[in-house]
Structure formats: structure tokens, C-alpha cells
Amino acid sequence: EVQLVESGGGLVQPGRSLRLSCTASGFTFGDYAINWVRQAPGKGLEWVGFIRSRAYGGTTEYAASVKGRFTISRDDSKSIAYLQMNSLKTEDTAVYYCSRLNTYASGIPFDYWGQGTLVTVSS
């Protein structure tokens, strides 16, 4: 069974940093791109960024709203993806979800999701 579990959320002050983890199981982690999506309270879904598999260079892409502040990385030996969030702003407050980006399927969907972890940026 494919599972993704996020961790690392919490309360952080503006300007500080936080690192989220996404621990995967039930599939060959290294073969898939991993995606991060966030949802501010009462709002819709916002794509944050993704990291490609090593076979595709392990490169990353980011939304304009987080580019230069957030960094996605992966440790295939541990089946974990990370979202390093620096210079946090109050508007980064959201539930953060990781998901598997299935580049092998037509449409390239986000086919499995974690349960999410809440990040609150407040003084």
C-alpha cells in the first residue's frame, strides 16, 4: 500500500525556517517525482513545487510565490523528501501536503497524498 506521511509542521515566527519531511512507503521511491502542495486556512489548493526522480536529474521546480525561499530535496536511500522553508512569511501559513507525481500515467496526476502537516507562521 502506497503511503506518504508528512511531519515537521508547527508554529514558527516570521523570518525563521522550518523543514518538513515526507516519508514514503509501498513503492519504489526513487522512481517517482515528489510534489508539495499547500492549502491556506479556508482557501484552495496551491502547488508549491516538485523534485524529479534521479533518472530525470533530480531537478526541482517551484511556484513563483516560494522560489528562492523554499528548497525541495530527497534522500532516496531513506525514501524521504524534504521541504526546507526559509524566510517564512505569515502568508505561508497552511497545511502542507506531499504527493506522488506520477509521470508514468497519462495526465501526470498527483495520485497519492499524505495527510498533511500544519505550518503556522506567527509572532
Add this chain to the structure above:
Amino acid sequence: DIQMTQSPSSLSASVGDRVTITCRASQSISNYLNWYQQKPGKAPKLLIYAAFSLQSGVPSRFSGSGSGTDFTLTISSLQPEDFATYYCQQSYSTPALTFGGGTKVEIK
């Protein structure tokens, strides 16, 4: 970036109703269009991928259609467990894999 526009933003319907949600892309995205269902406090769940392919385990009352810029999600006979928010999402254009604004389906 490609913009995704969903309509309506909300709707009220009764159990047994046929419900249609539309999604329009700001430019052609071929069939790189996916639909998700999200219930309150839960993670989104993939329903339809590549515009019309049903994800494994999803009831057949859900269907998708469209290509290019205009897409539709249809629920043929609304069930109590279908009251949720639905999002479209495009994977045609990186880097931004954008979502629509969502459609909340409420009980009439």
C-alpha cells in the same frame, strides 16, 4: 503560467441529482487535466486523470470529458458521500502545475 478557471465556485444539489462542473484552461493543455475530491479536514483524492480516465477504486458515477481548453466533471447521480470540494489541475505546463479555484458541492 496557465490559469485554470472552474465554474461554478459552489452549487447546491440533492441526492440523486446529476451534477456538472466545468474547468477552463487559459491555453490548450491537451488532455493533461486531472480532477480531485477533497472533504473537510482531509487530503485531496485523485478521481479522474488525463481528462477522462477513472482512478482505480473511484465509483463509475464519476466521469470526465474534454480536451484542449474546456473540461467537465460529471457526477451522474449524487450520493451523500459526494458532498465535497472538487478541484481541477493541469500538468501540461511546468514549472507551474496549477489548480482551479475549486467547486464546493453542498446539500440542497
